[in-house]
Amino acid sequence: MSEPAASVRVEDLSYAYPSHDLVLRDINLIVRKGEMFGIIGPNGAGKSTLCKALNGLVPHFYGGRFSGHVYVADMDTMKHTVAELSLKVGFVFQDPTNQFSGVCMRVDEEVAFGMSMLGFERGEMEQRIAQALKQVGLSGLEERSPFDLSGGQQQRLAIATVLAVKPEVIVLDEPTAQLDPIGKGEVFETLRTLNKEGYTIIVAEHEIEELASFADRIAVIDKGQIVLLDNARETLVQVDSLKSIGVDPPSVTELTHTLATDLDANTSDYPISLPEAIKFYPEILKGRRIQ
Amino acid sequence: MTPIIEVEDLWHVYPPNITALKGVTLRIGLGESVALIGQNGGGKTTLAKHFNGLLKPTKGKVLVEGVDTKTSDTSKLALIVGYVFQNPIHQIFSSTVYDEIAFGPKNMGMAGKQLDERVIKTIEEVGLSGYEKTHPYDLDYGKMKLLTIASIMAMKPKVYCLDEPTTGQDHVGRRMVATLVKRLNEKGATVITITHDMKFVANVAQRIILMADGTILADGPTRAIFQDERTLQSAQIKPPQVTQLAEGLSEYSVPRDVLTIDEMASAVRSKL
Secondary structure (H helix, E strand, O other), X not given: OOOOOEXXXXXXXXXXXXXXXXXXXXXXXXXXXXXEEEEEOOOOOOHHHHHHXXXXXXXXXXXXXEEEEEEEOOEEHHHOOHHHHHOOEEEEOOOHHHHOOOOOOOHHHHHXXXXXXXXXXXXXXXXXXXXXXXXXXXXOOOOOOHHHOOHHHHHHHHHHHHHOOOOOEEEEEOXXXXXXXXXXXXXXXXXXXXXXXXXXXXXXXXXXXXXXXXXXXXXXXXXXXXXXXXXXXXXXXXXXXXXXXOOOOOHHHHHHHHOHHHHOOOHXXXXXXXXXXXXXXXXHHOOOOOO | OOEEEEEEEEEEEEOOOEEEEEEEEEEEEOOOEEEEEOOOOOOHHHHHHHHOOOOOOOEEEEEEOOEEOOOOOHHHHHHHEEEEOOOHHHOOOOOOHHHHHHHHHHHOOOOHHHHHHHHHHHHHHOOOOOOOOXXXXXXXXXXXXXXXXXXXXXXXXXXXXXXXXXXXXXHHHHHHHHHHHHHHHHOOOEEEEEOOOHHHXXXXXXXXXXXXXXXXXXXXXXXXXXOOHHHHHHOOOOOOHHHHHHHHOHHHOOOOOXXXXXXXXXHHHOOO
């Protein structure tokens, strides 16, 4: 069986912002086509910088010292401009209002804005606007002002603006951090749908219980280095390692780790999501768990 | 319990005609730790801004220590009720951590050794020792948030209103704020926290006030509110993951009203 194609390849990446110490050290990772890839870690660990290295903002916009290689959809980010890269990799910021042009008074114009900067034709643009708004569930709101939308709608609009370009990879830097529970739910649901449609999605997040339920693999970053990188399950059951760098695993995973001796449970038994825990615990409580 | 804040049929209309509060009535007792929860746009911040006179009622009444906020001086109210804004950038204006914390007590007339002791002690309490001369904007987000709480603590108000102190924080930051809120409350302060983080609520608040569409949907002990599945669902709020697990296991006679991982661990152990 052949290896699935890589969407993103990061080789020996180290980076420092101008006149600062290194914020990324020897990062190596591959994100496969169609994968849902999570990045977790404390604030200041380098999550945002890594995200920005994937669309070329690091180093093209920020400058600084950059070594190693980042390939996105087979493009070497050092050899392409941010505009060229943005055709293949869409970037979504934490605060959607930072992403908006600020000059568009309508939702559909906002989606058109990015495309017009990249030189798309009118007919093509209209079709893509309709499709992108449909993908994020904002059809019907074309004429609304982006600033009259709820937080969750604004963040979905930000996702639509990058979707319209039809990128292969979408990178999101803490897209739900500023949202209320409804907004968070809307954004996670949108990401799930897009991933099913085949997009490669890379998302930095603190909402680990959400991430647990849909990420294929998760990388944990601390002090500029990848300290854990594995399938979501294998990463999240490393309760002690996660807690030692200040990351709280899902509550049901931490609970099971707390009870591991009482339950005679191995990490391979640990639930990482609520549905898994609701299956796991009855077996324990009925005393019928098969060892 | 002695009430410190009393709200009677409070209405608030933002010009031209957005009605943000539609007849809210509640009492908050001295020394309570209350979480104000609910989706954005439900009226949480509008309500909290009435507690220290930042907003005045369109209709109805707000009493702080028995005094109507319509007639009391906002600067005096600020000494009783300290308000920590959601965005630290909106609050910080000094160029060092020390000066930022000294500003409040200085305005209250403190000076010299007394002022210095107050500032140093507050810096220690929030764990920012060593950052006295740092520019607030050079702190990371979590420490900036602690600084904005510290600048209010230095005035020793009886009531703290914290507007989304956990938003944008990583797990360490959330825990630091939780520890600080608990400690302030244990020392007798009344703390009102606006938050979307239910794990935080379960850990620090004795009481939940759930708001939606300008009204109070539910008001009661944290443990009881997190059991009220129907009301929570109508507000699209999920209780903490361990509470949801306990509910999912209720047919195995696990108590349903579990709030924390430790409580759940004990509950499971007792059934083994």
